[in-house]
Each structure stands twice: as C-alpha cells, then as structure tokens.
Amino acid sequence: MTEFGYAGKILTIDLSDGSTASLPSVDYADRFLGGRGMAAKLYWDLVPPQTGALDPDNCLICVTGPVAGFTGLAGCRWQICAKSPAMDPEAFSYANLGDRWGSWLKYAGYDGLVVRGKAAKPVYLFINNDIVEIRDASSLWGQPTFEAADRLKAELGKAVSVLTIGPAAENLVCFATMLTDDGSSGASGLGSVMGSKRLKAIVAAGNKRPRAADPERLSHLAQRVLELRKDTWKNWFVDIPGRTRLRPCYGCVSGCFRKSYQAEGGRRFKFFCQPVHVYWEIPQKYHDDWQAVSLLAIRLCDRYGLDTTVMQPLIAWLSSCYQEGVLREEDTGLPLSRIGSAEFIEELTRKIALREGFGDLLARGTINAAARVGSKAQQLLSASILTRANETRDYDPRLVLTNALFYATEPRRPINQVHELTHALWMWLNWSQGQEDAFLSYDDLRVVAENFWGGAAAADFSTYEGKALAAKKIQDRAYAKESLILCDFLWPIIWVRFAENHTGDPTMESRVLSAITGKEIDQAGLNKIGERIYNLQRAILLRQGRGGRQGDRLMDYLHEEPLQDVFFNPECLVPGQDGEIVSRQGAKIERTDFEKLKSEYYQLRGWEVKSGLPTDTRLRDLELGDVAADLKARDLLR
Ligand code: SF4
Incomplete structure (x- = not known):
C-alpha cells in the first residue's frame, strides 16, 4: 500500500x-x-x-x-x-x-x-x-x-x-x-x-492530516471538478427563501443543495435531500406556516433517530389505511384524522421511537406491520413502498427499467446507483418541457449513454435493450466511487452544463486516486476494483442465504400493478427510440422480460446464467480466490 x-x-x-x-x-x-x-x-x-x-x-x-x-x-x-x-x-x-x-x-x-x-x-x-x-x-x-x-x-x-x-x-x-x-x-x-x-x-x-503523492496535480483536479460542476444543480429542489442557507459538507468542492436553517433557540438543523419530503405536502392543508411543521417533522425524525426514507412512505401508508377504513384512531392511538398536523407527527415519532402501543408494531417496519394488520393493509403498501427495507417508492423501476436490476440485486435502496439514470432522465425531462436552465437534450443523452452506459441503446428508456450492460457499468463505477468515497451529487461527472454535448469526463475519479496515492490507475482499472467489490458483496449476501437468481427479486406489485405516476414525472414521460417522447404510464415489469434481463446481466457479469451464482473463473480473475474457495465449500460457486 x-x-x-x-x-x-x-x-x-x-x-x-x-x-x-x-x-x-x-x-x-x-x-x-x-x-x-x-x-x-x-x-x-x-x-x-x-x-x-x-x-x-x-x-x-x-x-x-x-x-x-x-x-x-x-x-x-x-x-x-x-x-x-x-x-x-x-x-x-x-x-x-x-x-x-x-x-x-x-x-x-x-x-x-x-x-x-x-x-x-x-x-x-x-x-x-x-x-x-x-x-x-x-x-x-x-x-x-x-x-x-x-x-x-x-x-x-x-x-x-x-x-x-x-x-x-x-x-x-x-x-x-x-x-x-x-x-x-x-x-x-x-x-x-x-x-x-x-x-x-x-x-x-485529531490532527494527523493525510498526504497526497502529488498535491499540485490534486489541486488542479479539484479546480477542474469545480469548473465541470459549475451550476449543475441550478434551480433544483425545494428551498425556503429567507429561512435556509447553504451548508456544504466538510471538504466539498462546491456544495449541492445541502442547506440548514435556524430554529427557535438558535440551533441550526439540516434541510436537504429526501428528508425534506418526509412531511412536505400534507401539512399544507393545516397550517398557515406549514413549512414550520415540515421542518419540525425532519427535526423530530433526527431527534429520535428515525429514517426519513422509511417514515415518508409509512405516513403515506397510514393515511391510505385510514382513508380505506383499515385503521382507526381508537385502534392505533394515533390522530389519523389529522395526518398533516404537528400533533400527528409528534405522536407518531414518539410512539415509534419509544415503542409505545401501536408504535411498537410500526417499529418493526411497515411491511411487517401491514402483515399483522391484514391483507387490505398489505395491498396498500404498493403506493408508497419500494423495497423490502421499507424504503420510499421514489425512483420506480417501471419508469427506469435499469433500476430494476439495482433494486433486485441490492439489500436496500441503492441510491447512488438509481440516481444516475434517473437524474439523467429528470434533466432530459426538464429540457423536453422547455424549462428554463435545462440543458440535457436527447442528442446529449445519447452521447452520455455511449460514454458511460455502454451504448446509445441505454438512452432509449422504452425498451430492455442495452439495460443489462448499463446496469453493470453503473454498478461497477458506483462501487469504486463508494470506496474512494466520492459524493453522489457531484460524481461521476456525467453531464456538464458548460461543455460540448454537455458530456462529462469518465476519467476524473481515476486521476484523483492516482494523484493521491502516487500509483497510476486508469478508468478501466478503477472500474475493475468496483467490480471486485460488487462481487465480494454478492458473496456476502449469498453466504447469508439470500439466494442467486431466486434472491434477485422485486416487490411483487411491480410485476402486477401498472405504473400510475412518479413524484417528479407524473405523466411518466421518457425518451423512446430516436428521442420520441413516450409515456410509461400503465407499464409493468413483466416477469418473463425481467428473467431475460437477469440472464443477460448474469452473462455480462461472468456468472452462471441459470443460477445467478458467481463462477470460479470470474472471481479468480477479480483476485477473489479466497472468496471463491469459501463459496465453493458452501456449494455457492459454479
Ligand atoms: S455535494 Fe455532496 S459532499 Fe457536497 S455538500 Fe452536497 S452532499 Fe455534501
């Protein structure tokens, strides 16, 4: 080292x-x-x-x-x-x-x-x-x-x-x-x-600063990142003008939309990303200062230590259950008729965190709670819950087919993978609707697809063609990124506002690593490390009994219920062949198509297609001989 x-x-x-x-x-x-x-x-x-x-x-x-x-x-x-x-x-x-x-x-x-x-x-x-x-x-x-x-x-x-x-x-x-x-x-x-x-x-x-092998090169690269990322997130995401201000993470090049605000008493609290949405829309019907209630909800989740990606769909599910008569206030001890109020979010967070009454059931996760409540409650999960870890249905794989492979092969919502194509789609959508400051056209998207996702077919969101290869490329790069570790909001540098074709630079990560360690590595070498790490995680999950092909599955409703809307794209619009705008409203992930997609993906990964298990050859090629030997002893290697 x-x-x-x-x-x-x-x-x-x-x-x-x-x-x-x-x-x-x-x-x-x-x-x-x-x-x-x-x-x-x-x-x-x-x-x-x-x-x-x-x-x-x-x-x-x-x-x-x-x-x-x-x-x-x-x-x-x-x-x-x-x-x-x-x-x-x-x-x-x-x-x-x-x-x-x-x-x-x-x-x-x-x-x-x-x-x-x-x-x-x-x-x-x-x-x-x-x-x-x-x-x-x-x-x-x-x-x-x-x-x-x-x-x-x-x-x-x-x-x-x-x-x-x-x-x-x-x-x-x-x-x-x-x-x-x-x-x-x-x-x-x-x-x-x-x-x-x-x-x-x-x-x-502590005060032991790490040293870079080539600080000057690293400094130039940091400057280049700043140039490439200029105004990437201009006019994105919600804000409360006059109340919030930028609060980037330590060491960030330019920040994103990570903000903070000051609450009564003077302490500052966070305001960014998914947590903002945990209780954003519903309080609007109750309060003149509904934003204060939304901010209170984020604070309460963080104060007790509750995951907002689980709380957001949990609240939506409780609301549906109440409206359908599946849950009543007297059964739960929750003011369900006042979902959206400060009183409701205070009661809910406290009951879950302290495991009081119905909160004890909810503390075991929404899917578990629904199973205890009954079949109608289980049916209502599909409107809001996307993963078996009870996480929110924001980036639906019926809209972005490649995401289906990410959700199927990961233990939880792999946000750094689903962001890549979904953000690209979102940017294209803004451009196709003539939104001010939008810049990523369909032609740009094709160039991005060729440079980053294995070919132009990945820019056609209406078919399965090219999606398995795109998934592999995105995952390998994501695992390298998660190991460096670079932030998902700025990396990889795929699209650039001020560049020809608005296309980014896939070599930046490997150049940063080379400047730090002094050991030259190129993009392919770094992505191969990402592939090694991904295969190691696959081995961990297999060893825990997750299963190969049969373990790579989605929530059943994604195969059975037609897509209706997605929060950033209510009409479910995507670029189809040659940039034609098509809607994926009504789309399902047909099981036969999904199994075919998995087969293509396993083949690209060098795994056995029938079982989805890794092969000795591939793991040794990835310098995972020790892992292969362990899997072999458990009959999990082909
Ligand atoms: S871009 Fe990433 S590292 Fe920078 S402030 Fe935003 S979340 Fe933090």
Whole structure:
C-alpha cells in the first residue's frame, strides 16, 4: 500500500471486554481501496454469516476512503456497514454519510473503526489521536441525538465531531439511524446495531492530516471538478427563501443543495435531500406556516433517530389505511384524522421511537406491520413502498427499467446507483418541457449513454435493450466511487452544463486516486476494483442465504400493478427510440422480460446464467480466490 492517502490503521474495539487493537490498512486497501470495499472485506473476514444483526458478534464498521481528508473534491464522505435489522431476512447493508466525522476519524489516525461486542452499560468512544477510551454514557442514555451531541461537545470542545444515536436506536427500532453533529444520518437500521451494543456515541478528533503523492496535480483536479460542476444543480429542489442557507459538507468542492436553517433557540438543523419530503405536502392543508411543521417533522425524525426514507412512505401508508377504513384512531392511538398536523407527527415519532402501543408494531417496519394488520393493509403498501427495507417508492423501476436490476440485486435502496439514470432522465425531462436552465437534450443523452452506459441503446428508456450492460457499468463505477468515497451529487461527472454535448469526463475519479496515492490507475482499472467489490458483496449476501437468481427479486406489485405516476414525472414521460417522447404510464415489469434481463446481466457479469451464482473463473480473475474457495465449500460457486 502507498504511504499516501491513508492513515495506515483500522481501529478495532471489543465492547464486551473493553479491548482495543488495530489492523493494518494495507491488508485491505490494495484490493478494496476503502469505504464500501474495505468495509465489505472486514465484514467478510470478521462476521460469521449466521450472526444476527443485534448480536454482539455483529460488527459496526465505520470507514473512510483514500480521498477523505482532502478538501475541494466532495470526497470526505464515509460509510457504515453491518448486518442490518431493517429487512427480513436480515442482511449485510450500508449507509453513506457526509459532514466531517469521517475526516475527523482519519485525522485521528484511522482509516476505519470496527466495533464488536456489547458493553455492560451505556458507553461512548473517545478517539483523539492516540487516545482511545471507552467512557461511561449512562447519563446520556435516553437523550435525543441533538441533546447528547450538544452535551458532549460542550464537555469536550467544539473541535470534536460526534456521531450519536437517539432513543429509537436504543429501543432497537428496525429503521433507526445514527446522526452526526451536523445532521448527516446513517440509514438502513444501522443505528440499532449501535444501540444493541449500548454504544451511545463515537467522538472523533485529531490532527494527523493525510498526504497526497502529488498535491499540485490534486489541486488542479479539484479546480477542474469545480469548473465541470459549475451550476449543475441550478434551480433544483425545494428551498425556503429567507429561512435556509447553504451548508456544504466538510471538504466539498462546491456544495449541492445541502442547506440548514435556524430554529427557535438558535440551533441550526439540516434541510436537504429526501428528508425534506418526509412531511412536505400534507401539512399544507393545516397550517398557515406549514413549512414550520415540515421542518419540525425532519427535526423530530433526527431527534429520535428515525429514517426519513422509511417514515415518508409509512405516513403515506397510514393515511391510505385510514382513508380505506383499515385503521382507526381508537385502534392505533394515533390522530389519523389529522395526518398533516404537528400533533400527528409528534405522536407518531414518539410512539415509534419509544415503542409505545401501536408504535411498537410500526417499529418493526411497515411491511411487517401491514402483515399483522391484514391483507387490505398489505395491498396498500404498493403506493408508497419500494423495497423490502421499507424504503420510499421514489425512483420506480417501471419508469427506469435499469433500476430494476439495482433494486433486485441490492439489500436496500441503492441510491447512488438509481440516481444516475434517473437524474439523467429528470434533466432530459426538464429540457423536453422547455424549462428554463435545462440543458440535457436527447442528442446529449445519447452521447452520455455511449460514454458511460455502454451504448446509445441505454438512452432509449422504452425498451430492455442495452439495460443489462448499463446496469453493470453503473454498478461497477458506483462501487469504486463508494470506496474512494466520492459524493453522489457531484460524481461521476456525467453531464456538464458548460461543455460540448454537455458530456462529462469518465476519467476524473481515476486521476484523483492516482494523484493521491502516487500509483497510476486508469478508468478501466478503477472500474475493475468496483467490480471486485460488487462481487465480494454478492458473496456476502449469498453466504447469508439470500439466494442467486431466486434472491434477485422485486416487490411483487411491480410485476402486477401498472405504473400510475412518479413524484417528479407524473405523466411518466421518457425518451423512446430516436428521442420520441413516450409515456410509461400503465407499464409493468413483466416477469418473463425481467428473467431475460437477469440472464443477460448474469452473462455480462461472468456468472452462471441459470443460477445467478458467481463462477470460479470470474472471481479468480477479480483476485477473489479466497472468496471463491469459501463459496465453493458452501456449494455457492459454479
Ligand atoms: S455535494 Fe452536497 S452532499 Fe455532496 S459532499 Fe457536497 S455538500 Fe455534501
């Protein structure tokens, strides 16, 4: 491993016996870079497949990548991985966070942190350069996230960064989050893994800056990223003028629409991305200042530590159940006739986080709750829930067919993959409707498809042609990106407002990595690392019993119910052959078409087409011989 870009060590802590140790990053970085790749290999090595998500033997793995700690690149993101309680059956899963906590961990001297075991009483970790301490957190247990973080910062100083859980994770709600002191939350129920270990918070600080092999080249690349990304997100997404202001993550090149606002009392809270939508439309019928209620909802979710990507469709499902007479106020103890009010969101979040009454049922996930309520309640899931991890139906695969492969092969909503084609479609839609500032035409989209998705066929959203290849290319690149780790809102640089054909540069990621490590790697080499990491994750999921072809499945309704609308595209318009505008309203994913798509995809991946299992040849070609040997012993290799 290069001496550049990495801190060199991965800290391991066993909360059962209080022991600490470290692993050399070199054992993981060469083949798996960092981020998702490093976490997946640590998980493969350390967590037996039968381990339960809330068992002490499950490992909470926090990792940075080689880009973390270098500013100007939108590369200071970091990941948390573990077996997750969010889906049934439980599975290895992941969360990607922004803010500064990851860089602070690296500045403390660690590329990653592995926490296993279970403390006898509530604790927090204090990691400050060479000081690693497990400290008593009894007085913090039961505290909401904001209060716990503020108390720790008041005690330890503003220079530290704090990751904390709230009551939902302490009470093992299956979709509980963890929250950084600047509002980034980690989803997929991984907060409850932290709660199961009685780990209230992790505090990081340090001053060990990583070095780049070629700082001058890196600086030029950062400047180039800034030029290419100029005004990418101009006029996108909601805002509250006069109330919100930009609040980029640490080390971001230019920011996106990540904002914050000041609430009563002076503390600032987040306002960005999907959380904004958790309670955005419905309060409008109740309040003059409905935006205050929407902001309250985001705050409550973060305060208790509840995943907004689960809460948004959960609220929609409760509303449908109430309207259809499936749930009543007297059965649930919830003011269902006042969905949209402040009173409702306060009651709902508290009941779930503290597992009071009907909230205890909801804390097990919406799909589970619907199964307990009855068949009509289950039928109503399809309007809002897209994954078996209870996540929101925003980027529907009936609209963007390639997304079907992402949802089918991942344990949770793989937002960094579904964004790629969906954002491209969204940009084209704005252009096709003559929206001011829209720039991505159909001709541009074809060039993008040729450069990034394997061919122009991927720009025709009305057929299955070219979609398996596009899926493989997007996934391999996404896994490399998730291991560097570069932010999804700026990377990959696919479309550019101010460039010929509005087409971006697929070589930027590999050039950034080369400048940091001093080891030259090209785009193909980096994508091959992404493919290796993706295959490793496939092996983890197979070893947990997920199944090959039969495990690659979608929610049944996507095959059975016609598409009606999608939040950003109510008429479901897409570019068809030669740019003709067609609507996918009424479309389903026919099962025979889907199985054919999977077959083509398995072939491209070098897996056995019949079973969807990896082959010895392909895994060895990807330098995963050790993984192949393990799968072979379990009859999961072809
Ligand atoms: S683009 Fe937005 S989310 Fe990404 S690192 Fe920058 S501020 Fe954070």
